[in-house]
Amino acid sequence: MRKWVGMAAGAVLALGTAGQVMAAQPSEKQVRQLFQVMHMERMFDQMNSQMAGVMGQAVPCVPASYWQGFIDASGSQQLLGRMVPIYQHHFSAADVAGLLKFYKSPLGQKVITQMPVTMAEGMKIGQEWGRERGQAMVRQLQQNGTLDANGRCPASPAATTPKPVPKPDH
Structure with a gap:
């Protein structure tokens, strides 16, 4: 009897675990719909503008306008396409349906x-x-x-002033 109870409990655990693993994966269409509702392309535009400003300061010889096209419409679609499998891996179809419902509210x-x-x-x-x-x-x-006082470790070489290296006589 105990053997059967143990086997039954094991079967229930296995089925429960299999049910979690076998949760329906969202379709690409469903994930892309989520991206649309979340305004992901608009977020990319904002990121692009911020990056253009940062790059304009980091590389001042290149006008900031050059960096504005880093994430263009084509790049946006490429990036979203690469993100689809990530969402499919981390969210079930039911999760994405719930997120769609929430983000539409x-x-x-x-x-x-x-x-x-x-x-x-x-x-x-x-x-x-x-x-x-x-x-x-x-x-x-x-x-x-x-x-x-300079914020350095007292025993470190950087904390002491280096001695000048004598020039060799020729």
Whole structure:
């Protein structure tokens, strides 16, 4: 009897696990519909504009307008095409259906429009906090004598002034 109970429990676990693994994968059409509802191409345009600004500063000899075409319409479709299998791997058809329902709702649309601004503001606050926290930790290490006044390890070669190398006489 115990043997049968054990086998039955094993079968139930196996079937449950198989059911999770065998969840229907979303179709490419379903995933692309999700991308459309999420306004992914518009997000790519925003990323492209930000990247053009960054690249314009990083490589000032190249006009920022050059980088504006980094993610053009064709590139956008190529990138979305490469993202489809990722969504198919991580989300079931039921998951994507639920996401479609959510993102089509007024709240879902608000999330789409407000998330980039919210994340940008959060990143700014995070950078400020990180800078303040880092400075406080360095001050503490300096007070403990772990770091010198310049923020370097006292025993490191960079903390000492290098001696000039004498020129050989010819």
